[in-house]
Amino acid sequence: MAMERKRKAAAESGVLLIVVAAILVAVNALSYFMYWRKDTTHAERYTLSAGSGRLLQSMKSDMKVEAYVTKGLPKLDVFVRDLRDLLQQYKESSKGKFDYVIIEAKDEELKKKAKEAGLQEIQFGEGSDTEDKAEFAKGYMGLVLNYGAERDTIKVLSPDNSSGMEFWITNKIREVRDRGDGIKHKIGVLTGHDEMKLSEANLVPNNTGQKPTLQGIVTQYFPFYQFVDVDLKNGDAEVDESLDGLIVTQPAKEISEKELRRIDAFVMKGKSLAVIASAVNIKASDASMNGSLSTHGLEKLLDGYGVEMRKDVLLEFGRPFRVNVWTQSGPAVARFPPLLDVHDDFRFTGDEQLLDSGFAAFFRIQQVPFPFASSLVLHRDKQPDVPADKMRIIARSTPKTIRETGDTVDLKPMRQWRPKGEWAQYNLAASVEGKLKSAFPTGDKLGVEAPAQASNNARVLVVSSAQFFANPFARAGNGPDMGQMGMMMPGGGGDEQLQQLAMPYAQQILTNTIVVFKNMLDWVTGDVDLLAVSAKILQEPGLAYGDVSKPNFDEMTEDQLKKQDDDMKKERKKVQHRVEGVLILGLPAVFALVGVGLWRRRVSSRENVSLA
Numbered sequence: 001m002a003m004e005r006k007r008k009a010a011a012e013s014g015v016l017l018i019v020v021a022a023i024l025v026a027v028n029a030l031s032y033f034m035y036w037r038k039d040t041t042h043a044e045r046y047t048l049s050a051g052s053g054r055l056l057q058s059m060k061s062d063m064k065v066e067a068y069v070t071k072g073l074p075k076l077d078v079f080v081r082d083l084r085d086l087l088q089q090y091k092e093s094s095k096g097k098f099d100y101v102i103i104e105a106k107d108e109e110l111k112k113k114a115k116e117a118g119l120q121e122i123q124f125g126e127g128s129d130t131e132d133k134a135e136f137a138k139g140y141m142g143l144v145l146n147y148g149a150e151r152d153t154i155k156v157l158s159p160d161n162s163s164g165m166e167f168w169i170t171n172k173i174r175e176v177r178d179r180g181d182g183i184k185h186k187i188g189v190l191t192g193h194d195e196m197k198l199s200e201a202n203l204v205p206n207n208t209g210q211k212p213t214l215q216g217i218v219t220q221y222f223p224f225y226q227f228v229d230v231d232l233k234n235g236d237a238e239v240d241e242s243l244d245g246l247i248v249t250q251p252a253k254e255i256s257e258k259e260l261r262r263i264d265a266f267v268m269k270g271k272s273l274a275v276i277a278s279a280v281n282i283k284a285s286d287a288s289m290n291g292s293l294s295t296h297g298l299e300k301l302l303d304g305y306g307v308e309m310r311k312d313v314l315l316e317f318g319r320p321f322r323v324n325v326w327t328q329s330g331p332a333v334a335r336f337p338p339l340l341d342v343h344d345d346f347r348f349t350g351d352e353q354l355l356d357s358g359f360a361a362f363f364r365i366q367q368v369p370f371p372f373a374s375s376l377v378l379h380r381d382k383q384p385d386v387p388a389d390k391m392r393i394i395a396r397s398t399p400k401t402i403r404e405t406g407d408t409v410d411l412k413p414m415r416q417w418r419p420k421g422e423w424a425q426y427n428l429a430a431s432v433e434g435k436l437k438s439a440f441p442t443g444d445k446l447g448v449e450a451p452a453q454a455s456n457n458a459r460v461l462v463v464s465s466a467q468f469f470a471n472p473f474a475r476a477g478n479g480p481d482m483g484q485m486g487m488m489m490p491g492g493g494g495d496e497q498l499q500q501l502a503m504p505y506a507q508q509i510l511t512n513t514i515v516v517f518k519n520m521l522d523w524v525t526g527d528v529d530l531l532a533v534s535a536k537i538l539q540e541p542g543l544a545y546g547d548v549s550k551p552n553f554d555e556m557t558e559d560q561l562k563k564q565d566d567d568m569k570k571e572r573k574k575v576q577h578r579v580e581g582v583l584i585l586g587l588p589a590v591f592a593l594v595g596v597g598l599w600r601r602r603v604s605s606r607e608n609v610s611l612a
Contacts, residue, residue: 048086049536051529052170053093060181061148063173065090065100068114070139073126079141079159086165105140114140118153145172150180164537170530171222178224185525188230188243190263193296194252196467198227202284202475204506205499214469214517225521232259235446239263245272245459245524248298250466252281255297257440261448263301264439270456272524275302278374279311280338280466282411285480287495289411289472291372304439305460306382306391307430312405314373314426316340317419318398321369323504337419338411339472339505340370340465342395342428352425356394359431360523361461361516364535368395368516369509372411372466375403375426385453386434395429395463413473414497433459461523469517471510473502511537 056063067087069080080102087100105111115121119142126135143154154172157165178184189198196202201211218225230239230246235258239246246266267273277298282291293311302309321339325332344355344366357364380391402421436458438450467475477498515534522528 048089048093048166049170049530049532051532052090052166052173054529055170055174055177056090056094056098059094059097059147059177062096063094063098063176064146065098066103066117066144066146067100068103068105068110068117068119068140068142068144070124070137070141071104072137073124073135075126075159076124076137076141079157079162082162083157083165086169090169111140114142114144117144117151118155119144120155122156124159143169143172145176147176148180150176152176152179167533167537170533174530175222175224183224184226185224185521185527186226186228186240186243187521187524188228188239188246190232190246190248190251191229192231192233193255195248196250196252196284196470198247198249198469200284200470200475202467202470202478203510204471205474205502206478206494207496207499208503214514217514218518218521222518222521225525232262235259235262235448237262238448239266239271241266241269243271244526245274247520247524248273248275248277249469250277250281251296251298252283253296255301257297257300258446258448260297260301261440261446261450264304265448265450267436267458267460268438268450268454270454270458272459272461272526274461274463274520274524276463276465276468278313278372278464278466279309280313280372280374280409280411282372282466282472282476284475285478285494287476287498289413289476291409291411293374293405293407293409295374301439302460302462303379304382304441305432305436306379306386307432307460307462308377308379309462309464310375310377310403312374312403313338313409313411314340314375314397314401314403314428315417315419316397316401317417318400319343321371321505321509323501323508325501334414335417336413337417338372338413340373340397340401340428342368342370342397348396351393352396352399353393354396354398356392359394360528360531361463361520362394363519363528363531365512365515365519367509367512369513370395370397370428370463370465370468371470371472373397373426373428374464374466375428376430376462376464377427378430383432383434383437386432386436390433391431393427393430395427397426397428399423399425401426413501428465429461429463431459431461433457436460459523461520469513471502471505473498473505477502 065087067083069076069083071077071080084102087102090098091100103110103114105114111121119140121138121140123136123138124141125137141157141159143157145152145154152172152175154168157168189195191197198215199213201213203212203214204210215227219227228240228243230243231237232239235256239262243266246263248263263273275298277295279293279295280291281294282289291313293313295309295311299309299311315337316339317335317337319341320335320337321341322333322335325334342355344357344362348354355362355365355368357366362368376393378391378393380386380388383391400423402419402423403426404421434454434457436454438452440450441452477495479494515537519528519531519534522531522534
C-alpha cells in the first residue's frame, strides 16, 4: 500500500511538472504577441513618452526607419532587443504613420548599403567577468530615417548608453519631420548692448583645445531651431513679428526706453520673452571677477510685468557650488557662494520650494546653477488679470543667503568668504503668463504703438542669473581669443587656477545647462510636448527619504551644514542597503520559506492519508 501511495504521488508530481511546463511555454508564447511592462521610474525611462507619440501622429507623411544592427555579443544582443522594443512602441503610438525594419548587416551588400546611407562602421568590444579575455565584433549600429523626400541618419547608437535613446531618436524624427513639412522655429536674440552671446566659447577652459558654444551645440543637435539676431537700433527698428519669441541675455550697456517699448510691443502680440540676466556684471577674461551692479534699464520693462529685479548680488552659504581642491594640508572642499547650486529638494514645499521641476524649463531636472544672481520680487498688483498660478516663483535660494548691494562687488572665487548681513531666502526665477498688461501703459510712447493689453496669452520668463548659460570659471579664466598665437600659449594666456576649476564645474553642471536651454527654447516656441523626452538623458533622481528632516539654515553653521549633508548621505546609504538586502536576500528567503511550507504540508498530508 505504501509503494502504491509513492507511485501515485510520483505520478501526480510528474503531471504537475508537465502542467507547470506547459503553462510556462504558453506564457512565453503569448508574450511574443502580447507585450506589457510597468515603468515605475520617475522619468518614464522605459516607456515611450506621450509627446513622442503625438509627434509621430502630427506627421503629414509616413516614416520608415531602417535599423542596421550588429549582434553576437551579449551586450549587443541586449541593446538590439531594447532598440526593437522601443521602435515597436514608436510604431504602436504612431497610428500607422511609423514603421521600421531591423537589418543585421552580415553580407557585403548590406554593409555597402549601410555605408552609402551614411552610417559609421565601428568595432564593439566586451570583456569577460570570469576570464581574462575580451570578445570583439565589427559592424553597424545606427538608424536611417526616410520621410517623403527627406532622408537622414543617426550614424551611431551606443550600446554602452541606452538611457537617452528615445531622446536622440525623437529629436531626429522631429528634425526630419520639420524639414519635410516646412516647419521652422525662429527665435530672436537681442544684440547691440554688448550682451553675453550664446555663441561665446565659455563652456570649457581653453586649455582643453576645444571651444564649444551653447548655440553651436543646439544648432548641431537640434537644427530645427533657428537663431536670429535682433538689433533694435536704439528703438528705430521693431522686433520681427515672425519670431516665436525673444531671448535677452546679460547686457553690458544701457537699453534705451524706446528699445524696451519695442520689446513690450512684441510681447503684447502674444509672444514669449525670456530674460536671462541679473544686475551683476563681470567682464570676460577678467580673473579678478570684480563686478559692478547695474540692470541696464531692464528693470523698467520687468517692473511693468510685475517682476522687480533688484540691484544686488546674492551670496548662497546654504548650498553654494562646491568642488574638491588640493591644499597644502591635503584635500578640501571649496565653496563659492556667488554660484548658487539650486536643487529640487522635496523637503522644501509651498512658498519655500527651491526649484519647480514641473515648470517647462526645469522639467524633471534636479539641479540647476544660478551664477551671479540678483533677487526678484513679485508685484501681483501690476498684473491683476493674471491668475495666481500663472504668476509664480520657480526658483529660490536656501534661507541661508545674504544680499550685497552697492555699485561694485568683489566676487573673486578663491578667498575666505565671510558672510555679512541677514540670512533670508530670495527669489531667483519667475514666470508670468496670460493676457498681460503693457509694461508701459502711460507716458510718451516715443513713436512705438502697442495695445494696453496683450491680444493673446503672452509669456515672460525671468531667470535672474548673469552667467546662467556660461561656465563662470571658464569665462573669467580663459584668455582673450588670440587665434593661432593663443594656441601656442599655455592655458591660452588665461588664469590657470580658474581654468582648473572650470573642468569640475563643466562636468557637474554642463549637461543640465544644455537641457535647460533646450527646454527653454521649447517654452519660447510654445512647443513643450517633448519635455518628458528631454528628461530621459538625465540621471534618475534619488529616492525621497521621509525620515530626513529639512535643514534649519538660519541656525546652522558651515560645519553643521556639512554634518547635515553627511547625515543625509548616511541615511541614504542605510535605505539603499535595506532595499538591496530585501531584493538580494529577502525575496529569495520568502520563496524558500513558502517552498518549505508547501513541502512540509505535502509530507504531512501524505502521512495522514487514511488506509481505510
